[in-house]
Amino acid sequence: MAEALTSIKSSDDKIEIINQLLLPHTTEWLRIDNIEQAHDAIKSMKIRGAPAIASLAALSVSQHLTRALRADPPPEFLSSPESLRDHVSPILSFLFTARPTAVNLGAATRRLSRTLQSSLDAGKGVRAIAEDVIEDGRLVAAEDVGRNKAMSKWGGDWLVEEVKRKGGSGEALNVLTVCNTGSLAYGYGTALGLITYLHESGKLRRAYYTQTAPYHQGSRLTALELKTLQIPSTMIVDTMVGSLFQHHKIHAVAVGADRIAANGDTANKIGTYNAAVLAARHKIPFIVVAPITTVDLDVAHGSGIPIEHRPPLEACVVRGALYPPSLDGQGNKAQGTVMITPEGLDGIYNPSFDVTPGELITAIVTEKGVATKGGDGKFDLSSVV
Missing domain, CATH: 1.20.120.420 (translation initiation factor eif-2b, domain 1)
Structure with a gap:
């Protein structure tokens, strides 16, 4: 392995x-x-x-x-x-x-x-x-590795059973993720841990992942992890999520979280809310996978979550290896930073996170299990914290 x-x-x-x-x-x-x-x-x-x-x-x-x-x-x-x-x-x-x-x-x-x-x-x-x-x-x-493996299994097994409940085989699953939530985020991974678990148990057909602009944690980090783990995968740019859902069978979207409010509203990397809206439109299960420490019961709903705004310049530049490739003095690929916007823009909106309302989330998974919404359409997270 x-x-x-x-x-x-x-x-x-x-x-x-x-x-x-x-x-x-x-x-x-x-x-x-x-x-x-x-x-x-x-x-x-x-x-x-x-x-x-x-x-x-x-x-x-x-x-x-x-x-x-x-x-x-x-x-x-x-x-x-x-x-x-x-x-x-x-x-x-x-x-x-x-x-x-x-x-x-x-x-x-x-x-x-x-x-x-x-x-x-x-x-x-x-x-x-x-x-x-x-x-x-x-x-x-x-403590992270053990809890990551537990939540990955809980979430993966739940998804397999959910697909079967809807008449599917529970095999050859296609799962989309956003940002990077694998072992580079520590331990075994959360949402990417779920994908890894499905791969290891022979249930995954392909992982899809967004580039996750402007910091490109998907195309830089998730891509590297999936390649390292030899998991079949496909990268898409952030604006291709709707097209992917229209033309390919996607069984679930699995994302991590930076904070989960008591009602299930979830702050995660910018672009997560977009994916959740599109998943709801296409009736695709949307799964949040995160440790208990991410659940903040002191915050009633998403409006109480502070949202970090990154320096505007980060949305204007990209860093990567020079192409065609060349090596520096240490034998590494030479890298550079380039600006992709006009200089001196006076309006740049660059939040690092957005908040996905609980109503768009199908399941919230921690190391203690899986929470789904009750008959009233609301989450009770007491069983998974």
Whole structure:
């Protein structure tokens, strides 16, 4: 079986991330040596995918405290439990600001904050408190693979049965996805994990994926993952979704999520809402696959989800390998950035996410199972969180 890609490598106090801005043409591993570098990597999208950014944030806190415990002399913030709290709490708040839409990042920082406070409340010494936070930070990352595989199986099996319920065979399934939700987003993958599971179980005919402009996570990253895993696949540009549905039998759309509101409204990469509207028109099941940490029951509906807007320039330029190909001094394909718009545009709308209303979603899948709408047409997510 082909080996999946990964986005983070960590050991003891060492962290490396694959620079996703250079994929698929160059594989560059970047060392993360401090909190500021972790924040920059998340904000600049050198690493992306809701689970991956949460994992990097948590691991960077563990790294920071591990190195502090080994320092001689120890830093001043290890002089008392209170000084440790006063040092770590602003770090967690700072990391959260890197990508505020992704609820996983907030869940990870809040989790470490709770661990810090509970250890303080238990009356532990400063070194023991630091060790508790270190251990929990590493657990945030380690838990992803198992939960990803669980939700992928739940979602894949549900889709097979849904197709059978409608008179199909449950075999040779065609599934469309948006953006990148595979192992580069961390673990086994969420929506792309569902596709991988169907492939591994012999139920998939072909995966389709959108380019996902303007950052092209589909054509750069999903394309690379599917090629690496040797999964039959077809790329389409974002505006071809309707044409695809008209002319090809698509059994489902599977997408990830950066935040799911209590009523099922889901924030995901820009273009997801478009695909959901078209899927509803063609009566194609629309499946959201995401970990429990993505469900935010404190937000009643999608209007309460903050939407990150990226720098306007990102919608005006594209980066890739020069064509015809040429090699740089290190033997890598030479890359460049080109502007595809006139300079000085005074109006550029560049949200990174859109919100798909729950009414357009057929099923929401987490590691605990599959939620579908009740007789009232509404989601009850209590069974999957």
